[in-house]
Each structure stands twice: as C-alpha cells, then as structure tokens.
Amino acid sequence: ILNVEQSPQSLHVQEGDSTNFTCSFPSSNFYALHWYRWETAKSPEALFVMTLNGDEKKKGRISATLNTKEGYSYLYIKGSQPEDSATYLCAFRSIGSSNTGKLIFGQGTTLQVKP
Amino acid sequence: EAQVTQNPRYLITVTGKKLTVTCSQNMNHEYMSWYRQDPGLGLRQIYYSMNVEVTDKGDVPEGYKVSRKEKRNFPLILESPSPNQTSLYFCASTPDRGSSYNEQFFGPGTRLTVL
Numbered sequence: 001i002l003n004v005e006q007s008p009q010s011l012h013v014q015e016g017d018s019t020n021f022t023c024s025f026p027s028s029n030f031y032a033l034h035w036y037r038w039e040t041a042k043s044p045e046a047l048f049v050m051t052l053n054g055d056e057k058k059k060g061r062i063s064a065t066l067n068t069k070e071g072y073s074y075l076y077i078k079g080s081q082p083e084d085s086a087t088y089l090c091a092f093r094s095i096g097s098s099n100t101g102k103l104i105f106g107q108g109t110t111l112q113v114k115p
Numbered sequence: 116e117a118q119v120t121q122n123p124r125y126l127i128t129v130t131g132k133k134l135t136v137t138c139s140q141n142m143n144h145e146y147m148s149w150y151r152q153d154p155g156l157g158l159r160q161i162y163y164s165m166n167v168e169v170t171d172k173g174d175v176p177e178g179y180k181v182s183r184k185e186k187r188n189f190p191l192i193l194e195s196p197s198p199n200q201t202s203l204y205f206c207a208s209t210p211d212r213g214s215s216y217n218e219q220f221f222g223p224g225t226r227l228t229v230l
Contacts, residue, residue: 036218036219042223043224101146102148102173103160105158107157
C-alpha cells in the first residue's frame with residue numbers, strides 16, 4: 001500500500017508569518033507529485049504538478065520544492081494572509097499508475113491565518 | 116466555462132434507498148474519478164474511468180457502482196446506502212491520464228448523509 005503523509009495536520013499562524021509544511025511519499029517509482037488547495041465549501045484546486053527531482057514551483061507567495069530521492073516535498077507560504085486559510089493536499093502518482101492517472105492523497109494540512 | 120458539475124450538492128437519505136449522484140464535465144476529458152473525503156483521512160478513490168465504457172475499482176469501491184456511457188458523464192450509484200457511506204464525495208476529471216503533468220479538476224462536492 002502506498003502511503004502519503006502530510007505534516008503538520010493543522011497549523012495556526014498570524015497574518016504576515018511565513019510557514020511551510022511537508023508531504024512525504026514513497027521514494028521509489030515516482031512519477032509526479034501534485035499540490036492542491038482546498039478552501040472550505042469549495043472544490044480542491046491544483047496549485048502545482050511537479051515531476052523532476054529538484055523542481056521548484058512558484059505561484060505568487062506560494063512555492064514548492066521536490067526531492068524525489070528522499071521522498072518529500074515542501075510547500076512554503078511567504079507572508080501568510082487570511083485568504084490563504086485552507087487545507088493543502090498533496091497527491092502522489094507512481095510509475096505504476098502512469099497509465100491509469102491514479103493519485104494517492106495525503107490527509108492534508110489545514111492552515112488557519114489569523115488577522 | 117470549463118467545469119465539473121455534481122448533483123445534488125447535499126442529500127440526506129435513509130438506509131437502503133437507492134440513490135445516484137451525477138457528475139458531468141464539459142472539457143472532453145478522458146479520465147474521471149470519484150473520491151470520498153472523511154475526517155482524518157485523505158481523499159480516497161472509489162472508482163475511476165479511463166474512457167467511455169472503461170471503469171475500474173479504486174481503493175474503496177464496496178457499496179458503490181459507476182457507469183460511463185458517455186464521455187462527459189460519470190454517475191456514482193449507491194444501490195443500498197448505509198450509514199458508513201455518509202461522507203463528502205468529489206468527482207474529478209483529467210484531460211489525459213497518460214501525461215504526468217495533468218492536474219485533476221474537481222467538482223463542487225456532494226455531502227451525503229445516510230440515516
């Protein structure tokens with residue numbers, strides 16, 4: 001069974017703080033790693049899809065790094081704002097699922113940014 | 116507007132009463148999938164479909180059926196719902212299951228309560 005773990009489970013920060021959280025995934029048979037942002041009462045939306053070891057992606061104040069050899073990805077938020085409050089999901093795709101498109105999701109990290 | 120739609124958004128029903136949750140996408144995507152989200156667990160895949168008339172079990176298929184008669188529609192059927200199927204359900208689609216870059220597009224979710 002492939003296991004994808006995210007930590008911490010939840011996080012409370014003050015507006016303006018920078019924060020980061022982790023996604024751990026199997027280091028073998030890596031194909032792709034996805035990050036999604038899920039706001040309450042909305043659907044998850046894709047932030048990044050990462051495929052290469054050492055990949056770094058950035059969208060505004062949010063960035064992500066990828067280490068496929070050790071099996072982790074970090075998501076960073078610089079200068080958190082209340083509108084960043086959401087659950088951040090990562091999802092792993094293995095080579096074995098390259099033909100099926102299947103993703104294995106972590107439990108998510110729920111971020112609360114206080115004004 | 117490109118989107119994935121689900122209906123109904125909210126449903127309260129009783130044990131044993133058959134129900135169908137519809138899912139439709141207007142992006143001509145090949146790959147569609149159903150997930151359930153439960154507290155403390157990540158999104159878990161119920162069933163997926165790689166194309167018309169091609170469906171397969173995900174990680175938690177028991178108690179569910181699906182069909183894919185047309186490319187755009189992928190209904191989820193609960194023949195005899197039970198309380199342990201109370202959950203938040205998401206439908207998702209992807210343009211091409213083979214590409215490592217393809218993110219999943221999620222519907223708005225259906226919150227189901229089985230009494």
